[in-house]
Amino acid sequence: MRNLLDFINVHFHWFVFFLLEVSGLVLLFRHNNNQNAVWISSANIVAAKVYEVDSAVKHYFHLATLNEELTMRNAYLEHEVQKLSEKLSEQKGDSLYRALSASSVLQGYKLTPAKVIHNSVHERDNFITINKGSADGIHRNMGVISGKGIVGIVYLTSDHYSVVIPVLSSKSSISCAIQRRGYFGYLRWDGKASNLAYVDDIPRHAHFALYDRVVTSGYSSVFPPGIAVGKIIHVLNSVDGLSYSLQVQLYTDFANVRDVCVIDDTPMRERLQILRAAQDSLREGNS
Numbered sequence: 674m675r676n677l678l679d680f681i682n683v684h685f686h687w688f689v690f691f692l693l694e695v696s697g698l699v700l701l702f703r704h705n706n707n708q709n710a711v712w713i714s715s716a717n718i719v720a721a722k723v724y725e726v727d728s729a730v731k732h733y734f735h736l737a738t739l740n741e742e743l744t745m746r747n748a749y750l751e752h753e754v755q756k757l758s759e760k761l762s763e764q765k766g767d768s769l770y771r772a773l774s775a776s777s778v779l780q781g782y783k784l785t786p787a788k789v790i791h792n793s794v795h796e797r798d799n800f801i802t803i804n805k806g807s808a809d810g811i812h813r814n815m816g817v818i819s820g821k822g823i824v825g826i827v828y829l830t831s832d833h834y835s836v837v838i839p840v841l842s843s844k845s846s847i848s849c850a851i852q853r854r855g856y857f858g859y860l861r862w863d864g865k866a867s868n869l870a871y872v873d874d875i876p877r878h879a880h881f882a883l884y885d886r887v888v889t890s891g892y893s894s895v896f897p898p899g900i901a902v903g904k905i906i907h908v909l910n911s912v913d914g915l916s917y918s919l920q921v922q923l924y925t926d927f928a929n930v931r932d933v934c935v936i937d938d939t940p941m942r943e944r945l946q947i948l949r950a951a952q953d954s955l956r957e958g959n960s
Contacts, residue, residue, distance in 0.1 A: 727790075782936055784936060788931065807832055821901065821924040846859050851886075854881050857875075858872040870921050871919060887902040
């Protein structure tokens with residue numbers, strides 16, 4: 674014990690210097706936005722490398738389960754293709770029906786596939802790290818989806834990695850609509866169950882039913898309209914009693930999401946630019 678005290682006494686000035694350096698760095702990065710952004714980006718690159726190795730090991734041991742799921746999915750898709758082929762053959766050359774059947778909400782959009790190398794679901798503000806970045810054409814505010822539905826929005830990128838703010842975050846707010854009903858609101862997460870979220874601001878005169886599908890509304894430059902979100906399982910009154918809040922069971926399994934796609938937002942940005950140009954023209958004409 675005495676030797677320890679002697680050691681501390683001899684090197685006391687180094688301990689003080691270290692504590693002051695750490696305190697100074699914490700204050701610098703916490704209270705300066707530029708330095709904080711640099712710190713987050715640098716830390717993300719280092720952490721992403723570690724997460725990628727960890728994810729690769731975990732992914733290897735999940736290959737058997739994934740192969741079983743893919744086999745079942747392929748069998749299901751084969752069955753669906755057969756049914757669609759039978760329906761198409763019954764239309765007797767109806768080209769409009771064929772065109773509509775072949776259409777997709779993502780047709781015309783470039784999708785960049787990516788692997789999830791880090792994910793959290795138990796925090797108030799969760800983050801997802803994917804293995805694609807600015808070198809792959811990914812940038813801030815791009816939408817991210819899985820094979821089942823929406824995942825989130827790109828928040829920060831480096832050359833080869835990106836951080837995504839998922840639906841499971843207090844900072845997430847995505848415009849959604851009730852499919853075929855036309856009513857829309859904003860998707861939020863209450864910080865509890867990872868398979869549930871809420872769509873707020875649905876007007877009280879809205880007509881809908883339990884288990885109606887909720888999809889993206891397309892009223893932003895992030896997601897095109899019609900991307901699956903979840904289904905309505907419960908209807909609540911808003912705090913002020915002027916609207917409904919819909920409890921939605923999410924289609925994406927955030928605790929097990931591994932493969933995602935990032936949506937190229939060029940078509941959506943072009944659409945919004947045209948809309949804004951038309952609005953500006955109308956304002957100038959009325960002035």
